[in-house]
Amino acid sequence: MTSRAAWISRMTASLTVSLTLSLTATAAFAQQTIKIGEINSYKAQPAFLMPYRNGWNLALDQVNAAGGVLGKKLEVVSRDDNANPGDTIRVAQELIAREQVPLLFGGYLSNTGLALTDFAKQKRIFFLAAEPLTDKIVWADGNKYTYRLRPSTYMQVAMLVPEAAKLKKKRWALVYPNYEYGQSAVATFKKLLKAAQPDVEFVTEQATPLGNLDAGATVQALADAKPDAIFNVLFSADLGKFVREGNTRGLFKDRSVVSLLTGEPDYLDPLGAEAPAGWIVTGYPWYSIDTAANKKFVADYQAKYHDYPRLGSVVGYAALMSIANGIKKAGSTDSDKLAAAFKGLHVDTPFGPITYRPQDNQSTMGAFVGVTALKDGKGVMTSYRYIDGASVQPSDAEVKKLRPAE
Template structure:
């Protein structure tokens, strides 16, 4: 029979073996912490998750990065800044992730941006659009993939100016993203057309729009044109109620995000034809680079991509490219690697600017139309992000000095 000393020795050896095995396993993967508002924003984030899962599968099938497989540890951030920071803390301290990515809502993205700067953790903000993430509240540890509210609004300004409308109404969700987009639109349009007037601003709570009341207030103000920033279910309510009331008839409308399939598809025959929008006409883009992505996505998921699919896919592809260039997951090495990093994205090649750490991914701008009983974009063009971003000299005035180091 084994003595107590022998049993103790065996137990110790087993524990040591388990620790070594766990350590070896951890060393064989690069853990990426990902967080997003999956329950709150499923229309965009379900396709987004499929996008990053596809990218992980492709990268790992090709041998991984630096000889290691990528592993994504994903969490729901609850659509709440406080919850997001707690999730980020858990991912870093308990899951030992090498870096963070994700977030959707702008106020949530800002909270994680602050966390990343304070904790010196690399963070690639995939989706939140507020300009503050890379400018006023920016820090050297935070980069951003998607074109910001400033960028997408600037893409719509030429059409707004060309329409030559004097009286404008504003409709936007009353939180960071909507406020940022509205402020930028007013600033840029006023600069291009000094005699413009903003006759009403309607800012309903996110996800709680009273479309009838909003549209009645807009109609009462008698604008010539409307700038809309609502998205998701709020957009659908606005479009349908506006058509019923005739509020959009004979009025020029420009609208952020409304050409994205996740928001456009549910409208079907209620698509507000004639609106000038930013979006993603996935079935009309025929470049070889984009077609390769579409084919892979459809083969993997038996579904067509939405814009969220591209964002999720490009987030992981960019992270893999950055780690490969850095030769490490050290935050300082990643910062150096991402500044100027060039990436072949799902529908366009782009880079990350050193000045503000913003990707130059662009967006498609076109006009909503009906085709076979559903919404689509026509007369669209791709506007690269570097065509609408401020110069490096201007960025110096927008970013904290410490973020420029």
């Protein structure tokens, strides 16, 4: 053998050994970790979802620092779905086939959440819907493999209706994004308020394209209807446009507003000094909740990110902690075992302990209901109280009618 041939032979052998060692190390690492697939609309909805990602990353650090789950570290493999249900399914398939994740969590918009709910049913893979609010996820489209963390549209509207009824306003206007979440929120509000106040009238409905609000036309249409009060379901950039145009045109002057989600700092803080005062809202006044669980969460979050948490941060944190607890209880990442373990699962969250109801796979996480005010040039929540999600869920008999048999 020539010296060149011998050199080539030695190099080939060396590369083969290196590649083998690399593959062995990769396989060993994989065996020591539990991969979890996460899907969300980060580019489309950064105000909520960047803090959300920070939240689950904080929980991931804490779980792994404590030794992981079942003797293994957790590893999250995250993908962006461009807020498109088709892309949601594409990346879900990729996570399962290429990354070989045994379970999924995430979701933001109701339409992408419903796409993942159906995917979980068809593929028989466990899915925790962290944020999507549509009732269909746990009722009409509910299935064995899908659970939901955040209080549903029905639950959050049910928290607000008693406050709306106390206003004793007869003529109500409704404004909402024209897709599943907005439609179901308004339907529930009309149903529950009518039951609480039979003489109420709904004088106009403005259903707007999600992310493409024509604020001038919408505000003018609401003003023309001359309502006594407004129920608002807009959020994110649409909320900002609505508030600014409404302030400019005097829509909110001497008029009550009940507004879903507006007290969440993810949406309230970007409004700055334009934030409305006196609106009845759901939200997260992180700065003044004096519970041990919230204070610890805020301190841990600020220590890691040098920033304050938003509602998205709580959702992300509680979602990852739910999955860690579920895997531990199941003793496995098998979807059937996880689905069984999540029934009645207890999880400690920044809002306090929650339980995943066996009846409909919905958690009992609640929300804070209060009134907006301006303080130091920004919006805050005052006069708030925490409403346990268990207190605003339908009865077992009602759920049985709403949810298909498994």
